[in-house]
Amino acid sequence: MEEMIREPRQKRAIEKKNKIIEAGFQLICQNGYYNTNTKEIALEAGVSTGIVYQYFKDKFDIFMDGLKKYGDDIFFPIIHFKPEPYDNNNFYSTVQSFISDYIQEHKISQVAHEEITAMIHSNQEVANYFYEKELYVTDCLKKVFLENHFPEEHLSEKIHIMMGLVDLLCHEIIYHKHSSINYDIMTEYVLQSIVNLFEK
Amino acid sequence: MEEMIREPRQKRAIEKKNKIIEAGFQLICQNGYYNTNTKEIALEAGVSTGIVYQYFKDKFDIFMDGLKKYGDDIFFPIIHFKPEPYDNNNFYSTVQSFISDYIQEHKISQVAHEEITAMIHSNQEVANYFYEKELYVTDCLKKVFLENHFPEEHLSEKIHIMMGLVDLLCHEIIYHKHSSINYDIMTEYVLQSIVNLFEK
Amino acid sequence: MEEMIREPRQKRAIEKKNKIIEAGFQLICQNGYYNTNTKEIALEAGVSTGIVYQYFKDKFDIFMDGLKKYGDDIFFPIIHFKPEPYDNNNFYSTVQSFISDYIQEHKISQVAHEEITAMIHSNQEVANYFYEKELYVTDCLKKVFLENHFPEEHLSEKIHIMMGLVDLLCHEIIYHKHSSINYDIMTEYVLQSIVNLFEK
Amino acid sequence: MEEMIREPRQKRAIEKKNKIIEAGFQLICQNGYYNTNTKEIALEAGVSTGIVYQYFKDKFDIFMDGLKKYGDDIFFPIIHFKPEPYDNNNFYSTVQSFISDYIQEHKISQVAHEEITAMIHSNQEVANYFYEKELYVTDCLKKVFLENHFPEEHLSEKIHIMMGLVDLLCHEIIYHKHSSINYDIMTEYVLQSIVNLFEK
DNA sequence: TATGAATGAGTCTTCATTCAT
DNA sequence: AATGAATGAAGACTCATTCAT
Numbered sequence: 001m002e003e004m005i006r007e008p009r010q011k012r013a014i015e016k017k018n019k020i021i022e023a024g025f026q027l028i029c030q031n032g033y034y035n036t037n038t039k040e041i042a043l044e045a046g047v048s049t050g051i052v053y054q055y056f057k058d059k060f061d062i063f064m065d066g067l068k069k070y071g072d073d074i075f076f077p078i079i080h081f082k083p084e085p086y087d088n089n090n091f092y093s094t095v096q097s098f099i100s101d102y103i104q105e106h107k108i109s110q111v112a113h114e115e116i117t118a119m120i121h122s123n124q125e126v127a128n129y130f131y132e133k134e135l136y137v138t139d140c141l142k143k144v145f146l147e148n149h150f151p152e153e154h155l156s157e158k159i160h161i162m163m164g165l166v167d168l169l170c171h172e173i174i175y176h177k178h179s180s181i182n183y184d185i186m187t188e189y190v191l192q193s194i195v196n197l198f199e200k
Numbered sequence: 201m202e203e204m205i206r207e208p209r210q211k212r213a214i215e216k217k218n219k220i221i222e223a224g225f226q227l228i229c230q231n232g233y234y235n236t237n238t239k240e241i242a243l244e245a246g247v248s249t250g251i252v253y254q255y256f257k258d259k260f261d262i263f264m265d266g267l268k269k270y271g272d273d274i275f276f277p278i279i280h281f282k283p284e285p286y287d288n289n290n291f292y293s294t295v296q297s298f299i300s301d302y303i304q305e306h307k308i309s310q311v312a313h314e315e316i317t318a319m320i321h322s323n324q325e326v327a328n329y330f331y332e333k334e335l336y337v338t339d340c341l342k343k344v345f346l347e348n349h350f351p352e353e354h355l356s357e358k359i360h361i362m363m364g365l366v367d368l369l370c371h372e373i374i375y376h377k378h379s380s381i382n383y384d385i386m387t388e389y390v391l392q393s394i395v396n397l398f399e400k
Numbered sequence: 401m402e403e404m405i406r407e408p409r410q411k412r413a414i415e416k417k418n419k420i421i422e423a424g425f426q427l428i429c430q431n432g433y434y435n436t437n438t439k440e441i442a443l444e445a446g447v448s449t450g451i452v453y454q455y456f457k458d459k460f461d462i463f464m465d466g467l468k469k470y471g472d473d474i475f476f477p478i479i480h481f482k483p484e485p486y487d488n489n490n491f492y493s494t495v496q497s498f499i500s501d502y503i504q505e506h507k508i509s510q511v512a513h514e515e516i517t518a519m520i521h522s523n524q525e526v527a528n529y530f531y532e533k534e535l536y537v538t539d540c541l542k543k544v545f546l547e548n549h550f551p552e553e554h555l556s557e558k559i560h561i562m563m564g565l566v567d568l569l570c571h572e573i574i575y576h577k578h579s580s581i582n583y584d585i586m587t588e589y590v591l592q593s594i595v596n597l598f599e600k
Numbered sequence: 601m602e603e604m605i606r607e608p609r610q611k612r613a614i615e616k617k618n619k620i621i622e623a624g625f626q627l628i629c630q631n632g633y634y635n636t637n638t639k640e641i642a643l644e645a646g647v648s649t650g651i652v653y654q655y656f657k658d659k660f661d662i663f664m665d666g667l668k669k670y671g672d673d674i675f676f677p678i679i680h681f682k683p684e685p686y687d688n689n690n691f692y693s694t695v696q697s698f699i700s701d702y703i704q705e706h707k708i709s710q711v712a713h714e715e716i717t718a719m720i721h722s723n724q725e726v727a728n729y730f731y732e733k734e735l736y737v738t739d740c741l742k743k744v745f746l747e748n749h750f751p752e753e754h755l756s757e758k759i760h761i762m763m764g765l766v767d768l769l770c771h772e773i774i775y776h777k778h779s780s781i782n783y784d785i786m787t788e789y790v791l792q793s794i795v796n797l798f799e800k
Numbered sequence: 801t802a803t804g805a806a807t808g809a810g811t812c813t814t815c816a817t818t819c820a821t
Numbered sequence: 822a823a824t825g826a827a828t829g830a831a832g833a834c835t836c837a838t839t840c841a842t
Contacts, residue, residue, distance in 0.1 A: 161368070164368040437837075561793070
């Protein structure tokens with residue numbers, strides 16, 4: 001019989017579905033997709049195994065829903081980045097403070113970040129979702145930059161590089177702890193590179 | 201009795217071990233760690249299932265050995281980067297040509313690259329290995345840069361950022377294909393950023 | 401507390417029960433007992449899953465009720481067989497035309513026929529029901545034959561064999577399509593055998 | 601990975617495979633296909649669950665192999681039917697004694713017979729196998745009849761009907777126990793019908 | 801009466817690893 | 822050293838049936 005995945009209407013059911021997403025996503029992010037099984041997810045969500053398959057096609061579906069629900073906060077806090085108007089000459093410090101916030105965010109969801117990154121690289125569907133999101137975020141930022149009178153020329157490319165640099169830096173700082181690298185200096189260079197991009 | 205992992209001395213045995221590493225790593229890179237089983241690996245390597253466990257502790261061990269053996273070529277082609285002496289003012293074009301080589305390399309081992317990246321992000325041991333390697337590569341590059349009279353100041357940090365930028369760009373170009381991004385322009389900006397880093 | 405199976409009194413309830421029987425029997429006949437689930441049945445019948453268990457003990461019960469309601473048409477069209485009086489010497493052609501009608505009937509409910517036959521052979525309760533029915537039909541036919549002055553001697557046995565032969569032939573024609581068998585000839589022989597039975 | 605069903609070469613392995621076929625077929629015939637699980641089969645065969653899937657694609661495969669191995673004895677004992685030469689006028693008694701043997705055979709494998717019949721009617725693959733076999737048996741019998749100088753005309757059709765009648769009769773006698781039927785009489789009529797077929 | 805959400809035991813199947821030879 | 826047969830735990834998913842509302 002054709003699967004009938006029910007979209008819950010009743011409040012209690014919606015809550016239950018959300019519980020499953022939350023529990024599933026959390027466990028998967030914590031322990032990895034392959035190290036998390038449906039029974040555990042159900043247990044953590046406080047429901048029976050069976051009900052899981054009434055709301056989700058399969059385990060992957062749970063993860064995917066979780067990603068859609070929580071992924072933005074984990075991967076694209078940059079969407080909240082808001083530079084001051086171009087002429088204020090405050091870009092450097094705006095970016096600077098954003099980066100430190102970004103690092104804080106990251107630290108909280110460190111493991112999740114890693115597991116999801118793993119999925120992005122091993123599963124095409126996740127990859128596609130992620131890349132589309134990335135594009136969308138670039139566009140959002142572009143709009144904000146334009147509103148603040150940043151010059152339009154090659155703006156997408158600049159923003160894309162900026163996003164990459166921020167990511168690179170934060171990832172470095174949080175995970176690598178390369179002892180021979182001075183992260184304050186590195187931050188300084190990254191900031192400077194970003195500023196250079198938009199300068200003139 | 202604890203099974204002993206034998207380190208093969210005889211030539212034939214060594215060849216056999218290498219065959220397993222090659223087969224295992226190749227299959228895992230192609231199809232993913234969880235989609236590859238030991239039987240397949242043994243089959244591909246032309247050995248019996250049993251023998252695998254005489255040379256390797258477990259499946260993961262095979263992957264790890266493969267990573268050690270082939271990982272550098274896939275992840276750190278940058279180790280072969282050799283800038284011309286600082287004063288030649290040829291840095292821009294050296295980087296430029298390096299990047300296009302790098303992209304070629306990447307394209308060949310695209311799937312492997314993705315699968316390994318997934319492992320890096322889901323397995324601590326792989327992650328550790330990778331980060332150490334990254335550090336080592338940074339150091340190598342540092343040495344080369346110094347030999348070519350690049351100023352020592354903050355050199356590690358600069359190189360690290362440069363590596364990140366190159367990686368970022370290449371990954372973008374090979375996988376994302378974001379339609380709204382003009383990759384020539386992006387490349388140009390990345391190159392400029394790198395040059396700026398080392399510039400006086 | 402023992403769940404009580406209610407026998408519906410109200411018209412609406414009776415209609416609902418009939419809907420379930422119809423839907424359930426139809427689906428089971430179409431897709432097989434084990435490939436049909438209660439949810440589907442309820443859906444097809446336009447009722448809730450829960451209500452099913454207020455009218456039926458279990459899934460099997462639905463099938464059984466369906467069999468009782470629709471089984472005769474599928475399995476015993478022969479009950480409508482009516483030979484002309486013994487002395488008319490028209491027995492051959494009566495049987496002949498009956499057989500062709502029978503085949504038409506069969507063709508319509510081909511799948512149902514197969515699925516039910518499967519149940520007859522795998523479930524004792526179905527088997528018992530079926531055999532009783534068969535006996536009953538034999539008796540009915542016997543009565544009709546007697547009314548038309550067929551000699552009473554061994555009539556039950558003759559009719560039973562006749563029923564078997566008709567079934568055999570029709571099943572052959574509809575399902576087997578054995579290429580080396582000429583079905584017109586086979587029909588002719590079967591007809592002759594039947595006529596012989598009642599002859600003299 | 602593409603399933604690799606091993607065809608066992610070594611004697612012990614072949615024995616094991618046979619054990620599984622025997623155990624599986626027996627259990628399925630006894631309790632029904634859907635009431636028999638792999639664990640039981642493995643247990644009965646004295647092997648582990650895993651090994652089952654090294655020799656068989658799935659549960660159905662086990663059944664099918666069993667059917668091929670044991671099915672003939674259960675369904676087509678008639679293949680051993682050997683009439684005396686046509687002119688001996690001994691056909692009646694040959695058939696008679698064959699039928700009583702046939703009934704003995706059937707009684708032994710009564711349940712198996714029923715379960716397999718169920719499968720024939722609910723599974724296309726089983727049905728196909730069965731029908732091909734039936735055709736083959738018809739051909740074999742035809743050959744034997746010809747060797748004994750039975751007239752060739754419409755021989756296939758006659759034999760087919762004979763097979764059907766024998767089956768019909770035996771099935772009646774073994775399972776139905778219709779109290780109003782005198783089976784000796786019925787047998788007599790069936791025998792006579794068969795003789796008539798080949799007469800003249 | 802009726803709903804449909806919830807249960808959870810049960811099933812097939814896979815596969816890393818071990819073991820008899 | 823080598824084989825490949827064997828193990829059996831574990832996991833994803835289904836579905837008849839019950840229950841809270």
